[in-house]
Amino acid sequence: MASAATVWDGRRPEQSWLSRKLDDRRVLAALFMLPVAALLLTFLSYPLGLGVWLGFTDTRIGRDGIWIGLENYTYLFEDPVFWLSVFNTIVYTVLATILKFGLGLWLALLLNHHLPFKSLIRAIVLLPWIVPTVLSAIAFWWIYDPQFSIISYVLRGIGIIDTNIDFLGEPWNARLSLIAANVWRGIPFVAISLLAGLQTISPSLYEAAMIDGATAWERFVHVTVPMLMPILAVVLTFSVLFTFTDFQLVYAITRGGPNNATHLMATLAFQRAIPGGYLGEGAAIAVAMIPFLVASTIFSYVALARRKWQQGGSDD
Amino acid sequence: MAGVAGGTLLGRAARAEVVAADVPTPGYEIESGAELRVLRPAKFVAGDEELFLANSKKFTDQTGVAVRVDQESWQDLRPKTAVAANVGTGPDIVLAWNDDPHQYPEKILDLTDLADYLGKKYGGWAPLAETMGKGPEGNWICIPVGASGGKMVYRDSWMKEAGFSEFPKDTAGFLELAKALQGIGHPVGFTLGQAEGDANTFCHWLLWAHGGSVVDENGKVTLDSPETRAALAYGTELYKTFIPGTLSWLDPSNNKAFLAGEVSVVANGISVYYAAKTSDDPNVKALAEDIGHAAMPIGPVGRPTETALTVSGMIFGHTKYPNAAKEYLRFMMEKEQYEPWQEASIGYWAHSLNAYDGNPVWTVDPKHTPYQKIMTESLPYGYKGPLGYASAGTLADYIVVTMVSSVVSGAASPDDAIAEATRRAERYYR
Numbered sequence: 001m002a003s004a005a006t007v008w009d010g011r012r013p014e015q016s017w018l019s020r021k022l023d024d025r026r027v028l029a030a031l032f033m034l035p036v037a038a039l040l041l042t043f044l045s046y047p048l049g050l051g052v053w054l055g056f057t058d059t060r061i062g063r064d065g066i067w068i069g070l071e072n073y074t075y076l077f078e079d080p081v082f083w084l085s086v087f088n089t090i091v092y093t094v095l096a097t098i099l100k101f102g103l104g105l106w107l108a109l110l111l112n113h114h115l116p117f118k119s120l121i122r123a124i125v126l127l128p129w130i131v132p133t134v135l136s137a138i139a140f141w142w143i144y145d146p147q148f149s150i151i152s153y154v155l156r157g158i159g160i161i162d163t164n165i166d167f168l169g170e171p172w173n174a175r176l177s178l179i180a181a182n183v184w185r186g187i188p189f190v191a192i193s194l195l196a197g198l199q200t201i202s203p204s205l206y207e208a209a210m211i212d213g214a215t216a217w218e219r220f221v222h223v224t225v226p227m228l229m230p231i232l233a234v235v236l237t238f239s240v241l242f243t244f245t246d247f248q249l250v251y252a253i254t255r256g257g258p259n260n261a262t263h264l265m266a267t268l269a270f271q272r273a274i275p276g277g278y279l280g281e282g283a284a285i286a287v288a289m290i291p292f293l294v295a296s297t298i299f300s301y302v303a304l305a306r307r308k309w310q311q312g313g314s315d316d
Numbered sequence: 317m318a319g320v321a322g323g324t325l326l327g328r329a330a331r332a333e334v335v336a337a338d339v340p341t342p343g344y345e346i347e348s349g350a351e352l353r354v355l356r357p358a359k360f361v362a363g364d365e366e367l368f369l370a371n372s373k374k375f376t377d378q379t380g381v382a383v384r385v386d387q388e389s390w391q392d393l394r395p396k397t398a399v400a401a402n403v404g405t406g407p408d409i410v411l412a413w414n415d416d417p418h419q420y421p422e423k424i425l426d427l428t429d430l431a432d433y434l435g436k437k438y439g440g441w442a443p444l445a446e447t448m449g450k451g452p453e454g455n456w457i458c459i460p461v462g463a464s465g466g467k468m469v470y471r472d473s474w475m476k477e478a479g480f481s482e483f484p485k486d487t488a489g490f491l492e493l494a495k496a497l498q499g500i501g502h503p504v505g506f507t508l509g510q511a512e513g514d515a516n517t518f519c520h521w522l523l524w525a526h527g528g529s530v531v532d533e534n535g536k537v538t539l540d541s542p543e544t545r546a547a548l549a550y551g552t553e554l555y556k557t558f559i560p561g562t563l564s565w566l567d568p569s570n571n572k573a574f575l576a577g578e579v580s581v582v583a584n585g586i587s588v589y590y591a592a593k594t595s596d597d598p599n600v601k602a603l604a605e606d607i608g609h610a611a612m613p614i615g616p617v618g619r620p621t622e623t624a625l626t627v628s629g630m631i632f633g634h635t636k637y638p639n640a641a642k643e644y645l646r647f648m649m650e651k652e653q654y655e656p657w658q659e660a661s662i663g664y665w666a667h668s669l670n671a672y673d674g675n676p677v678w679t680v681d682p683k684h685t686p687y688q689k690i691m692t693e694s695l696p697y698g699y700k701g702p703l704g705y706a707s708a709g710t711l712a713d714y715i716v717v718t719m720v721s722s723v724v725s726g727a728a729s730p731d732d733a734i735a736e737a738t739r740r741a742e743r744y745y746r
Contacts, residue, residue, distance in 0.1 A: 060705055061398035062420040075743070080736065145569075146561020147578045168509075168564030171727070255510035257714075258563035259722040274395040275712035277419065277705055278743075 054283035061277045072284035081260050082285065085268040089289075092179055092264060093243045093296070099183045100239060101232075104190025109224075111191065112198045122192070129188035137252035140181040144168050144253065168254055171261035178262055181249050186242070190235055197231035198224070236300040244293055265289050332676040334651050339437040342429055342646065350640035351382040355396060356411035357627060358387040360464070361590045363660030371653040378647075381640050390512055390567065394712065400632060408635035409644065414448070414711065415696065415703040417458040417630045421451045424458065425631040430642050431456035434649050438669035442691035445668035448626050452702070459645050462658075462665030463624035465690035466517035466583040472608040474502045474580045483610035487525055487550060490613040494557035497580045505558055505579035507565040508721040510714050513625055514567050518583045519720040520623050520697060523547045525615025530710055530741055531701035537741045539719070540734050546616065548723045548730045555724035563725055575600055583612065586664050586687050593662075609686040611693075624694040627665070666690030706744040715740045 021027045055072055059065030076082040111122055128136065143150055144167035152164035167177045201224065209219045247266040250256065256263035256271060263271070265285055273282020354372070359365035365387070372383045386407065388396050394413055400406035401420040410416075417424060431449060435441050441449065445460035468483060468490075475483065478496035494504045507514035523529065527543035555562075559579050562569075570582040575591060582588065592604035612622045629648070631641040647653060649669070658667060659677045663684045667675070668691050678688040698707025710716075719737035722728035728736070 062401040062423060063705075079739075081740075144564075145572075146564060147559070147569075147573050147576065163560065166561050166564075169561050169725075170563075174564065254564060255566065257510040257721075258508070259718055259725070259727050261727075271713065274398065275391075276709045276744075277398065277712065278709060281743075 051283045052287055054279050055287045056284075057280045059279040059283075061274070061279055065280055068280070072281050073288070075281070076284055076288065081263065082268065082288075084260060085263040085265045085285075086288075086292075088175065088262060089244060089264045089266075089292070091175065092182070092246070093240060095176075096179045096182045096186065096243050097236070097240055099179070100186040100190050100243075101236065103183065104187050105194055107187060107191040108194035108198055111195050122195070125191060126188045128185050129192075131185075133185065133248040134252055136185055137181070137249045140177075140184075140249070141253045144177050169258055171258065174254055174258060174262045178250055178253060181253065182243060182246060185249070186239060189242075190239060193231060193235040194228060197228045197235075200231075201227045233301055237297055240296045240300055241293060244296065245289070265292075332674050332679050334655055334671050334674045335439070336651050336671060337437050337439075339433060342433050342642070344639040344643040344646070346379055346381060346640045346643055347637045350637035352384070352409060352635075352637060352640055352644055353407040354383060354385045354409045354411070354644070355393070355400070355407035356385060356387055357393050357413070358389050360390075360585070360587050361661045361664045362594070363590075363662065364657070364664055367653075367657040367660040368648075371648055371657060372644075374653065375644055375647045379640075379643065381637075381644070383644065394708075404632075404634045406634075407632070408637065408641050409629055409631050411461060411627045412458070412630050414626050415698055415708045417448075417628055418451065418703040419705045419708050421453075421457050423633055425633055425635075425638055425641075426455050426457065427459055427631065427642065427645070428456040430646055431459060434459070434646070434669060438649075438651075438671035439673075440670050442668055442670060442689075444624065444626065444691040444694050444696060447696050447703070448628055449668075452704075458628035458630040459649065460626055460628045460668035460691070461649070462667055463626040463691050463694065464513070464585040464587075464664055465622060465624035465666060465687060465694055466514065466521070466585060466612065467622075467686050468581055468610040468612055469574065469584045469588050470581040470608050470610065471502065471606050473606050474500070475608070478502075483608065484613055485611070487613045487615040491550070491554055491557075494554055494581070498557040502580035503557055503559040504554075504581040505562050505565070505570055505573055506554075506583055507567070507570050508555075508562045508717065508724070509565045509569070510717065511565060511567040511569070512712075513585075514565070514570055514583065515714070515717045515721075516697065516711060517623055517625070519716045520695075520699075521583070521612050521621055522551050522615075522720060523716055524621035524623075524695065524699065525613070525617055526550060527615075527617040529700045530716060530737075531698075531706075531745055533700050535701040535706060535745045537738055537745055539738045539741060543617075544719075544734055545730050548720065548733070550615075551720055551724045563721055575603065577603075586662055586684065589683055590662050590664065607683065609683055611686060620693050622690075622694045623697055623699075624666070624690050626691075626696070663687050701745070706746075709744040710741055713740060713744070 056067055056069060057065035058068050107125065111118070111125065115121060142148065146164055146166055146169060149164060149167060152161065155161045156164070166173060168174045205223050205227070206219055209223050214222065245266050246264060247270065250262055250264055250267050251270070254262045256267050265288065269282045269285035272285060273279050276282070356368070369385060372385055375381065376383050394416060397410050397412050397416050400410065401423045441460070444463060448460045449456050449458055451457035470483060474497060475493065478493060478500055480493050480496065484490045484493050497504055506518045509515060523544060526547035528539070528541055528547050530537065530539055532538050559573065570579070570584060571588050571591065573579045574582045574588050586609070589604060589607050589609070592600050592607060595601045611620060614620060629645045631638060635641050654672065655675050658665065658672065658675050663677050666687055673688060678684050696703060697711045701707060715737050719733045723730050723733045
């Protein structure tokens, strides 16, 4: 009778091979990670690998290249424009990052106080970050225009200067002008991120410090800074990466001029690879950015994320 | 007097005519279901775009071939063209810059039959068109559509105020004019920033006017020469008369400065005049009356050394509809379309086919006339060498611009700047 088949015999039914595999947590984990791995391999590893490969070839746009070993790198090693772009990139990144963090932290501390219309002010602070980079670049291009600069116009109007400021025609003026534009654009990201960090600090720590007689400066140094350090490390890492690889601001405002004085490694790589047509050399410049990026990431992340220091211990 | 002159000009305009020979059309058999994608530079004058699109629509109406026209900014056209060439997909037709077709001759279709037809029908091709249109094998690899050339654009009243009754024809006289204009508070201004059009136009003219060139006929770099040094010495003197800030000027900067009355002379296409003439601002419109156009002064080399930004129609080999693409280019170059297109842009794109010398646009206003022979009188940017990857790369890398701007501004000595420019140019020409 059919009922005999439905009697449970006390044994688990035989599992298929697939079921057994899917019950294995390692297999399941690997399976779940597969889509992400595929995306990363396709859109990150492959272009990176291709870029590294192109740097060892003489590929031009429209024509395949051949392996030329380190020739692109040895040429760049003796190329003063390349070294100028390295210098510019480092100056740009260091100065802009210091200013963004100094001013961003200051702004975050201000916004952390109880202000009227606090939410509205915070939203307004984010505006420079929200505006598309190329639009803010065009606005700065006008602000720095040698003939029509609003800054020169105002300063002339109140009698501080006689002739317009040559913001973009003189190398150091141009570099500092671009840094100012980058700082204006980058402050909101730093300020809002640090503000989030500030709000995670327990008020009881400040109360305890006050009971111990700590001054405002001592509270800042011994409570705020150490507690803020983990988020500071992350924000600094991102900020350095964004600044080091900046392209749009420079390309829209100066295109690397005057006399290549404002070329960053990213803009020089683009100019040589795409308009210049020399993909191999452009790729080599782009690849040359990687050691700098890795070094700055390691510095900002490892150096600032020392847990003992954050917790008030010594730097052993 | 103005009325008499105007009447004379109208009379000449009435006589001007584009004469086309009776030549049988090639009769390209359009593929069934054909559709085309065309990539072209973004407009610099409004009439150019309006008529180009109208003509494309007319083609669609007559043939049933749908045409999609994409426009790219000047800076982005070259990379987009390069990518299409590299990956073998994208637009069927590109109106490409300068020597771009010579970078990928094996990726584009031979257009000799079409060029022969157009040449026979419209009085032959202008010299610059022949240079740009023919590939290394002597066959036609593209159809030069037109060129935008730089002329001296000046304020007539200020020139007269400076004591000059007409625009100087040679470089020595021009330097005197520039000094005089600076003396009366109206400096000149020439683009020295990383500007693809205006900076390259001015700096190459300066180099060639003194007998220098980036390369010789065989593509050997010849920048290290007494002629280059003479050009840089002249440029240094001339730079002293410039309005401050030209080192950072990009392509729109000189137009803005001129129209705002900040500078008295710039090197530009007819777009400045077009902008003044079609402006809604009565003050700017009135400025059009005072604008003069003159040929770029001739230097010690003794002949014109102007250059021009050429656009040429090329058809990629990856197109599924080669006949439709050829027919489209033929259609756009025919008198019925080309003549009104040129008129709408008041000659911003000077013609490549000689018969269009007869287009009334050149004589209806005497201020248009200096731009009439751009493609007859101009040299290609790659002068004196062969066109191709090296000439395109040298131009895009601002090698001549950087050499000139760094010397005239005192940022580098002539020897250092020439050595650096030579090093970069040899990277391409090797």
